[in-house]
Amino acid sequence: MTVRLPDEQSDPARARLLVVVAVPAEADAVLRGLGAGPRTPPGRVALPGGALDRVAHPSGVTVDVLAGGVGPGAAAAAAATALTAARYDLALSAGIAGGFAPRAPIGATVVATGIVAADLGAETPEGFADVTELGFGTVRHTPAPTAVALAAEALGAVAATVLTVSTVTGSAARAAALTARHPDAAAEAMEGFGVAEAAARHGVPSFELRTVSNAVGPRDRSAWRIGEALAALERAFALLPHPALVKEAGRG
Numbered sequence: 001m002t003v004r005l006p007d008e009q010s011d012p013a014r015a016r017l018l019v020v021v022a023v024p025a026e027a028d029a030v031l032r033g034l035g036a037g038p039r040t041p042p043g044r045v046a047l048p049g050g051a052l053d054r055v056a057h058p059s060g061v062t063v064d065v066l067a068g069g070v071g072p073g074a075a076a077a078a079a080a081t082a083l084t085a086a087r088y089d090l091a092l093s094a095g096i097a098g099g100f101a102p103r104a105p106i107g108a109t110v111v112a113t114g115i116v117a118a119d120l121g122a123e124t125p126e127g128f129a130d131v132t133e134l135g136f137g138t139v140r141h142t143p144a145p146t147a148v149a150l151a152a153e154a155l156g157a158v159a160a161t162v163l164t165v166s167t168v169t170g171s172a173a174r175a176a177a178l179t180a181r182h183p184d185a186a187a188e189a190m191e192g193f194g195v196a197e198a199a200a201r202h203g204v205p206s207f208e209l210r211t212v213s214n215a216v217g218p219r220d221r222s223a224w225r226i227g228e229a230l231a232a233l234e235r236a237f238a239l240l241p242h243p244a245l246v247k248e249a250g251r252g
């Protein structure tokens with residue numbers, strides 16, 4: 001199936017931002033933050049990767065919000081579909097996340113200084129070895145530092161590594177192992193690395209923004225604060241879109 005998004009982005013003055021979230025509740029929070037109501041066609045487009053909502057933001061940024069599914073595989077497939085269907089200046093993975101205490105408490109916003117695949121590798125007798133150590137591929141994408149600093153200041157956010165995992169951490173031992181290996185990590189989520197890999201293949205820079213719904217550690221569903229995290233996501237997107245940020249992020 002070949003899909004092309006309408007090229008209403010041909011105005012070179014407008015920056016083009018792709019936001020990939022996992023689930024519709026996150027897309028709704030992002031759209032509320034952008035000041036956009038629930039979308040209907042033609043503002044909403046059905047892609048093979050999921051529903052995509054387009055917002056012509058008054059800041060001069062055209063924002064496409066795509067709910068691509070949970071996990072790095074779904075995120076990569078959805079992002080790649082959108083990146084093939086339209087041109088973007090920046091691909092942003094956004095949504096809720098687990099926060100590493102004490103750096104990122106519930107409700108905190110985190111912008112990624114590094115987007116790191118934390119469980120992509122092999123167990124060896126000496127411990128975990130990531131795919132880079134094994135001699136193939138990368139486990140890290142690095143957003144442009146100036147853009148990270150700009151966004152962190154505008155949002156009052158923590159700027160730190162965000163891990164991408166395929167399995168949500170559910171024990172103190174696993175949280176400690178991740179912290180030991182990634183002392184600079186403030187959050188873990190499940191999609192950032194997938195979006196960044198798809199973007200890299202299209203020559204598009206990537207970025208990640210997360211708001212914290214739960215602490216990384218022993219599994220305790222009663223302690224999740226998804227409403228708080230979605231409210232923080234909405235606040236972040238009320239402040240975030242700015243052509244200068246998209247341009248800075250593209251400087252790599």
Ligand SMILES: O=C(O)c1cccc(C(=O)CC[C@H]2O[C@@H](n3cnc4c(=O)[nH]cnc43)[C@H](O)[C@@H]2O)c1
Pocket residue numbers: 022070071095096097098099165167168169170188189190191213214215216219220221
């Ligand atoms: O069943 C559990 O114990 C559990 C704990 C936390 C999150 C989940 C999810 O299924 C949410 C996955 C969804 O949300 C993002 N997310 C939110 N918190 C975390 C986390 O602590 N670790 C990894 N991902 C998290 C993630 O990006 C997914 O989109 C289940």
